[in-house]
Amino acid sequence: MAELESKGNDVKLKLKQYNFQTENVPRLSYTDPKAEKFISNGLPVVLTDTKLVSSALHWDLDYLSENMGEGDFSVFLSDTNKFMYFDDKKIENVKDFKQPTQMIEMKFPEFVKTLRSYKEGDKRLYMQQALNDTVGRRIVMDFLGFNWTWITEQQKKNKWGPLTSNLLLVGMDSNITPAHYDEQENFFAQIKGSKRFLLFDPSNFECLYPYPVYHPHDRQSQVDFDNPDSLRFPKFQDAKAYEAIVGPGDVLYLPMYWWHQVESVPGHGTVISVNFWYKAGPTEKVEYPLKAHQRVAMTRNIEKMIIQALNDPNEVAPFMQAMVLGRYT
Numbered sequence: 001m002a003e004l005e006s007k008g009n010d011v012k013l014k015l016k017q018y019n020f021q022t023e024n025v026p027r028l029s030y031t032d033p034k035a036e037k038f039i040s041n042g043l044p045v046v047l048t049d050t051k052l053v054s055s056a057l058h059w060d061l062d063y064l065s066e067n068m069g070e071g072d073f074s075v076f077l078s079d080t081n082k083f084m085y086f087d088d089k090k091i092e093n094v095k096d097f098k099q100p101t102q103m104i105e106m107k108f109p110e111f112v113k114t115l116r117s118y119k120e121g122d123k124r125l126y127m128q129q130a131l132n133d134t135v136g137r138r139i140v141m142d143f144l145g146f147n148w149t150w151i152t153e154q155q156k157k158n159k160w161g162p163l164t165s166n167l168l169l170v171g172m173d174s175n176i177t178p179a180h181y182d183e184q185e186n187f188f189a190q191i192k193g194s195k196r197f198l199l200f201d202p203s204n205f206e207c208l209y210p211y212p213v214y215h216p217h218d219r220q221s222q223v224d225f226d227n228p229d230s231l232r233f234p235k236f237q238d239a240k241a242y243e244a245i246v247g248p249g250d251v252l253y254l255p256m257y258w259w260h261q262v263e264s265v266p267g268h269g270t271v272i273s274v275n276f277w278y279k280a281g282p283t284e285k286v287e288y289p290l291k292a293h294q295r296v297a298m299t300r301n302i303e304k305m306i307i308q309a310l311n312d313p314n315e316v317a318p319f320m321q322a323m324v325l326g327r328y329t
Ligand SMILES: O=C(O)CCC(=O)C(=O)O
Pocket: 169, 176, 177, 182, 186, 188, 195, 260, 262, 273, 275
């Protein structure tokens, strides 16, 4: 116990400190009825014993290199330890948009070689690729060994739509995926190394200042957590975070529309994860007042309508200002 505690403290020491309030996400057994309550209520929880990916816990760079097959894998390159997502299809909406990362396709062994020859000053690497049918036979066997019984039961109980993808993430320790939200339900399974999740419920929309919907960084926070601009983003200091640290075998339920920043814990080498993304179920019965995630969905829809009607992203801000300033302010 003492050892576990000191390990926990060790991890904490290496992590960045932020100024917002944080509370821990509960860690529960999947057999605990409370765990199912969290999921059905759309609240994050770490499940410690699902065995969801126990057939993949032996994955490391050598094994994956040998068995991943001949397919192409998307690898992101960054000059910093941050890898902010951007949508290629929206780049032309913003004049002089500067891509924060470059994406290149690599065969898995080539990726491993590049990763192993990394030295300070090189671009950092983060592989993010949905698993597909180009993977080798042993990976297929590992994949079939996932606990599909448990996860499919969860999908049914919570009336989620189909599984859309399993994203495989292989990164260097200290890599950071900056704060964003996704529009799908997610069971995030940790395989190797540890990740720290900073989560914010959807009511933090005003505190996290997402980019406009037409922007390539749609769904990402504009706030740089390391250097928050308190003049532009005064409400950031009111954000309320939940924190979870996941290690091999842990599964985090990451509810749709919940914000997350994901930090690979420094000092443990390569970090490997697989997520399970599920489409949302049919629209729930609408009750008033609307829930925070329903407001986010509505905001997105209204923004999309305005963008489409004006047919020019540059007209969106002046249009919205004319609608609101002095009338609703
Ligand atoms: O693990 C990461 O770096 C990002 C994962 C993520 O954002 C997701 O699974 O939705």
